[in-house]
Amino acid sequence: MSQLQLQRTAEEPLLNIQQMQFWLDKAATWGQAESPDLQKDTCLHLSRLRDFLQQLLTHIESMSSTTETMKKLPFLGQFLGRLCWNPCVTADGMSRKLLFQCLWGLHSEHPCNGVERKANQWIRKVFCQLVTEEDDATTCTLIKHVGVPPKEYHLEVLRKTVAMLQENIGKSCNSFGDIDQRCSCKRILATSEACVPLVTSPEAAPLIGSLLQLPMTCVRAALSEDFLDALSSAYSSQCLSLEEQAVVSLWYHNLSSLEEAVLMLMESVLNNTESTPQRLEQQVAQSLLPKACAQHCIIFLVVNDIFRSLLKQAEGIELIKCLIQTFTNRFLRELAQQQCQASVSLKAWFPQSPQGLLVPLLTLPSEMPQEAWRRHLNWLSSSLQRLTEEEEEDGEYGESSSSTSLEGHHKVFEAWFLLVQCAHWVQVAAQLLVTSGPEDIGPLLWLLTFYHHPTNGGHQRGLQLVRVKEAWDHLHSTFIVSAPPFPVERLQSLIALLSPQSQQPTSFILSLLVNFAVFSQQPLSGSTEIFQTVVDGSGLVDEAASLLSSLELKLNGGSCLSGDANRVHLRIKALQHTLTRMHTAASHAENPAHTYTV
Amino acid sequence: MRCVGSGIHKLLDSGNGNDRTRRERHMEAVLKNLGSSVELLAVAAHSCVVEQWDKQTLTRAFHWAHYCENLFSRFHKNAAIRRIMEKQLQLTNQTLGATFPAYSEISFSDLSQCQHLLLVGLLNNPDLPVSIIKILFDSEKTAHAKEREYQDVTGLCSRIVLCKSACKLLSPLTDLSAVGAADAEVQGAMLMERLGALLSQGSEACEPELFLDSILQGREGEAEHFCLVIAAALLTTKNSDAETAAQDFLLDWLRKKHKLLQHMCSSLPPKLLTKLAKEQQTFRNSYCEVLKKWASDMEYSVTEGEWVQTGTNQTVSFQKLTEHFLALFSTCPSQRKDVEKELKALKLYDGYFDVRGLSVWGDLLSALNS
Numbered sequence: 001m002s003q004l005q006l007q008r009t010a011e012e013p014l015l016n017i018q019q020m021q022f023w024l025d026k027a028a029t030w031g032q033a034e035s036p037d038l039q040k041d042t043c044l045h046l047s048r049l050r051d052f053l054q055q056l057l058t059h060i061e062s063m064s065s066t067t068e069t070m071k072k073l074p075f076l077g078q079f080l081g082r083l084c085w086n087p088c089v090t091a092d093g094m095s096r097k098l099l100f101q102c103l104w105g106l107h108s109e110h111p112c113n114g115v116e117r118k119a120n121q122w123i124r125k126v127f128c129q130l131v132t133e134e135d136d137a138t139t140c141t142l143i144k145h146v147g148v149p150p151k152e153y154h155l156e157v158l159r160k161t162v163a164m165l166q167e168n169i170g171k172s173c174n175s176f177g178d179i180d181q182r183c184s185c186k187r188i189l190a191t192s193e194a195c196v197p198l199v200t201s202p203e204a205a206p207l208i209g210s211l212l213q214l215p216m217t218c219v220r221a222a223l224s225e226d227f228l229d230a231l232s233s234a235y236s237s238q239c240l241s242l243e244e245q246a247v248v249s250l251w252y253h254n255l256s257s258l259e260e261a262v263l264m265l266m267e268s269v270l271n272n273t274e275s276t277p278q279r280l281e282q283q284v285a286q287s288l289l290p291k292a293c294a295q296h297c298i299i300f301l302v303v304n305d306i307f308r309s310l311l312k313q314a315e316g317i318e319l320i321k322c323l324i325q326t327f328t329n330r331f332l333r334e335l336a337q338q339q340c341q342a343s344v345s346l347k348a349w350f351p352q353s354p355q356g357l358l359v360p361l362l363t364l365p366s367e368m369p370q371e372a373w374r375r376h377l378n379w380l381s382s383s384l385q386r387l388t389e390e391e392e393e394d395g396e397y398g399e400s401s402s403s404t405s406l407e408g409h410h411k412v413f414e415a416w417f418l419l420v421q422c423a424h425w426v427q428v429a430a431q432l433l434v435t436s437g438p439e440d441i442g443p444l445l446w447l448l449t450f451y452h453h454p455t456n457g458g459h460q461r462g463l464q465l466v467r468v469k470e471a472w473d474h475l476h477s478t479f480i481v482s483a484p485p486f487p488v489e490r491l492q493s494l495i496a497l498l499s500p501q502s503q504q505p506t507s508f509i510l511s512l513l514v515n516f517a518v519f520s521q522q523p524l525s526g527s528t529e530i531f532q533t534v535v536d537g538s539g540l541v542d543e544a545a546s547l548l549s550s551l552e553l554k555l556n557g558g559s560c561l562s563g564d565a566n567r568v569h570l571r572i573k574a575l576q577h578t579l580t581r582m583h584t585a586a587s588h589a590e591n592p593a594h595t596y597t598v
Numbered sequence: 599m600r601c602v603g604s605g606i607h608k609l610l611d612s613g614n615g616n617d618r619t620r621r622e623r624h625m626e627a628v629l630k631n632l633g634s635s636v637e638l639l640a641v642a643a644h645s646c647v648v649e650q651w652d653k654q655t656l657t658r659a660f661h662w663a664h665y666c667e668n669l670f671s672r673f674h675k676n677a678a679i680r681r682i683m684e685k686q687l688q689l690t691n692q693t694l695g696a697t698f699p700a701y702s703e704i705s706f707s708d709l710s711q712c713q714h715l716l717l718v719g720l721l722n723n724p725d726l727p728v729s730i731i732k733i734l735f736d737s738e739k740t741a742h743a744k745e746r747e748y749q750d751v752t753g754l755c756s757r758i759v760l761c762k763s764a765c766k767l768l769s770p771l772t773d774l775s776a777v778g779a780a781d782a783e784v785q786g787a788m789l790m791e792r793l794g795a796l797l798s799q800g801s802e803a804c805e806p807e808l809f810l811d812s813i814l815q816g817r818e819g820e821a822e823h824f825c826l827v828i829a830a831a832l833l834t835t836k837n838s839d840a841e842t843a844a845q846d847f848l849l850d851w852l853r854k855k856h857k858l859l860q861h862m863c864s865s866l867p868p869k870l871l872t873k874l875a876k877e878q879q880t881f882r883n884s885y886c887e888v889l890k891k892w893a894s895d896m897e898y899s900v901t902e903g904e905w906v907q908t909g910t911n912q913t914v915s916f917q918k919l920t921e922h923f924l925a926l927f928s929t930c931p932s933q934r935k936d937v938e939k940e941l942k943a944l945k946l947y948d949g950y951f952d953v954r955g956l957s958v959w960g961d962l963l964s965a966l967n968s
Contacts, residue, residue: 091763147710
């Protein structure tokens with residue numbers, strides 16, 4: 001080692017002497033006896049021990065030879081040797097790995113003195129003993145005579161032990177609240193503590209699953225916090241091999257792993273740039289979260305809180321709204337299945353939502369006659385309108401108490417959040433706009449405008465309404481009144497409405513266009529022509545395709561099915577086909593240009 | 599090799615000519631593979647050639663060891679083929695013994711643990727490169743653990759260490775008094791299975807007995823763990839005639855091993871003993887005999903004012919003896935009448951005095967009824 005390196009080591013030692021002494025003492029104490037308390041102490045120190053072993057490994061690797069290492073850390077061999085015979089340490093995957101790496105680090109490829117030769121011999125002996133040593137001579141003789149390979153034998157014993165413990169903890173008592181009653185539920189705590197090193201082991205997974213799913217009917221039957229923390233960190237590094245139901249129970253017990261799961265879902269949705277509604281639906285279902293939410297109200301409340309804060313930060317991001325809609329839809333289906341068994345009031349799941357709106361919005365369109373849709377939507381629209389007006393009045397006149405204003409604000413947000421979750425009614429409103437006459441569109445347009453622009457900053461909603469009404473007039477006269485050939489200037493003005501410079505709510509208008517193309521009585525050829533020209537002219541092919549497939553998914557889901565489902569389905573397919581052709585044509589046209597630029 | 603060939607002739611006489619040659623050739627190939635695999639084991643344990651081994655060599659070696667394990671499980675019930683293979687092993691052992699001074703012979707039953715023997719041999723070989731140790735002790739991949747079709751040697755030892763450590767960690771938590779230890783249960787079930795196989799294959803009558811004797815091997819006095827194994831074996835649920843036969847055989851064998859039986863009665867947890875007595879009539883009778891034997895070995899100590907054991911086995915006090923009887927009666931009430939009748943007869947033989955310290959039977963009777 002050069003002078004420079006030595007200096008560096010002297011200035012900033014990789015290992016702190018006190019720390020080393022602490023762990024030496026710990027290892028010695030743990031090795032003294034096989035008592036439950038010492039075992040518990042080891043389990044509780046595991047995560048810190050892992051960090052220390054990692055430091056130790058870095059230190060060993062930075063040394064030039066084993067002789068040098070032994071000079072610096074004369075007790076190292078003794079320390080590692082003790083850990084090798086501590087079942088808590090060797091049962092834990094990460095500690096075992098680091099421990100073995102430290103031992104290899106001390107093995108010299110070309111030993112150049114007696115110390116290194118001796119160290120090599122010792123390391124080999126340790127590895128050999130770890131595998132071959134049996135505690136009991138009778139066991140050794142017996143498995144040899146019975147003709148069972150030791151590896152299979154040990155695996156079988158482990159499985160049997162796991163099964164026995166599962167049975168054991170299953171016999172928990174039912175003395176909730178009665179502290180004086182004697183019971184043996186303390187063993188649940190002890191078992192969960194012993195499982196800390198085993199959280200990633202597939203063989204222990206059934207026991208861990210049983211522990212997590214125990215009905216907590218006794219005050220003494222608590223799970224160790226260290227056990228839950230270990231599970232949580234293994235969960236976030238995706239090293240767990242638990243069954244679905246056990247994972248749900250883990251979320252129930254451990255908030256951070258639940259948050260982790262929601263974040264993972266959001267990341268996977270937001271990072272997937274080519275996300276289709278079908279893919280989104282799949283991701284949501286695979287996340288297992290809707291099912292977990294339907295089983296445990298508390299999980300739903302947490303997930304909803306995360307969604308709520310996400311929406312507050314990014315109200316305009318369509319993908320997030322889609323995620324929340326898809327999620328809620330899936331959740332409601334799971335809940336309907338669960339509710340067959342136990343009926344819990346909806347109020348418990350949506351405590352913050354305006355209660356008057358709760359049932360009307362959560363009701364699926366398919367659950368009421370089609371003739372009632374319009375009246376229902378008109379009612380929803382006017383209720384929401386009243387809510388926003390109340391808030392604005394409070395804001396203007398009630399300035400003396402800002403808490404009232406905040407409260408009103410909160411109410412409007414919660415109403416909008418619920419509308420986002422129950423966007424099936426938003427779809428029905430868009431659908432009905434197509435077949436409405438000018439005299440009927442007011443409430444529907446207001447509802448949709450509120451959905452797209454919940455905050456009325458600078459009293460913009462009035463202006464938005466005027467613009468959307470103008471767009472609706474254009475679409476209505478094109479799709480409903482005209483017949484081919486369509487006047488060019490009419491199509492041009494539609495394209496202009498959708499252009500990014502137009503100051504118009506383009507995504508809203510585009511969704512109106514899609515609904516007109518699908519639901520109007522205009523013959524398919526005419527509809528396709530308008531749709532193709534406008535989408536092509538405005539350059540919104542991808543956006544239109546996404547809206548179409550999302551519409552298809554909603555209709556397939558059955559939540560807002562219209563009477564002539566078959567016709568609608570065929571029209572969607574035809575429009576999708578048109579878009580695909582446009583896409584291909586566009587990429588063909590682009591490709592030569594690409595070759596030039598490259 | 600010639601004598602082996604003639605053995606196959608006899609074995610396969612029933613087949614037609616063509617079939618016979620085909621099978622003969624197959625058997626010759628099998629024997630050749632067996633010989634080479636055993637040679638491989640010897641090389642792994644004793645030769646410096648392992649220095650050149652890499653992951654591929656290692657995987658292949660384990661593949662062949664696995665092959666031998668398969669040979670064992672396929673043919674251990676077939677006495678004829680087994681004899682032929684034993685002959686082959688004998689030949690190979692002779693050659694290898696001459697080559698490697700430290701060589702220890704491989705028997706037919708060793709084949710069942712071939713991979714383990716290979717592993718032990720390798721780990722004890724000072725020339726084994728550390729790179730191979732690293733492969734064996736590497737951290738195993740937990741994902742897709744179930745899908746692993748052909749076994750990967752990577753992490754083989756790490757998995758064994760995990761299993762052993764996990765057992766050590768969890769076993770203190772199992773409730774010993776109620777169900778017994780997991781290892782004893784697994785061993786008991788394995789013991790039953792092997793015994794059942796030995797009995798059903800119609801081998802020589804002495805073989806099952808030799809099998810049990812070889813496990814006991816002079817540990818009769820201190821076989822604490824073996825007692826638990828036997829108890830677990832006798833308590834395994836009987837699903838077939840073969841299993842019933844195996845348990846009956848074990849009970850019969852146990853009846854003849856007085857020392858072991860006494861040890862069982864004094865060392866097993868009382869709950870386990872009464873469970874056994876309830877399930878197995880033969881054991882109940884033997885248990886009663888042991889208890890009576892303990893009583894008959896007692897003498898009244900005037901200084902202590904109590905009955906004490908006179909023999910070398912002084913572990914059981916009069917109080918303990920009474921508890922044994924009472925526990926037995928509470929699980930098998932029918933036993934009470936018979937035992938009391940017997941004790942009365944013995945008391946009568948002693949003179950039927952109702953004075954404490956004159957007859958152990960009389961005092962036992964009054965202790966049981968107080």
